[in-house]
Amino acid sequence: MDKILSDFRVRLSRHISPGAMRAIRPFLTVQFFTFMLMGVINTAVSISVATALDYIHINFLQPDNTFRVFAARTNLNFIIGYVTSIVTSFFLNSKYTFHKKPTFRRFLRFPLSYIPNFIFQYIFVFLFTLLGLFRPAAYICAAITGTPVTYVVMKLFVYNRRK
Numbered sequence: 001m002d003k004i005l006s007d008f009r010v011r012l013s014r015h016i017s018p019g020a021m022r023a024i025r026p027f028l029t030v031q032f033f034t035f036m037l038m039g040v041i042n043t044a045v046s047i048s049v050a051t052a053l054d055y056i057h058i059n060f061l062q063p064d065n066t067f068r069v070f071a072a073r074t075n076l077n078f079i080i081g082y083v084t085s086i087v088t089s090f091f092l093n094s095k096y097t098f099h100k101k102p103t104f105r106r107f108l109r110f111p112l113s114y115i116p117n118f119i120f121q122y123i124f125v126f127l128f129t130l131l132g133l134f135r136p137a138a139y140i141c142a143a144i145t146g147t148p149v150t151y152v153v154m155k156l157f158v159y160n161r162r163k
């Protein structure tokens with residue numbers, strides 16, 4: 001895979017400016033593609049948990065139930081799904097993407113790297129909800145668009161090589 005990406009980077013560098021190549025290069029690595037694969041798993045976890053909670057609230061709680069109303073107004077199901085996927089993401093990315101031992105310090109820093117992504121995704125879900133659109137589609141769109149930002153922040157803030 002590394003050889004394929006290396007050849008692709010060489011071919012691509014012939015057609016775009018050096019400045020654009022510097023911006024794109026970090027995303028043309030095996031590490032980034034592994035991060036993307038872990039992201040697919042995390043997205044599936046987040047969407048599954050949020051959608052399951054949506055289903056439970058809609059089908060098993062009365063429409064005037066206080067918890068159901070609170071969950072709907074605050075997008076609580078999205079938040080619970082997101083937190084669950086962050087914990088999953090920490091362990092998967094530690095082991096498979098960055099090849100680092102999961103430590104308590106990294107575990108505490110890890111969620112901080114997701115704050116920009118969370119804000120971005122929450123806005124997506126809020127807008128989709130406001131417009132009455134399909135919520136799982138909001139979860140998917142938000143996850144896809146927030147991935148590059150999360151990768152860069154995580155690589156620099158959580159898994160950097162400096163002591």
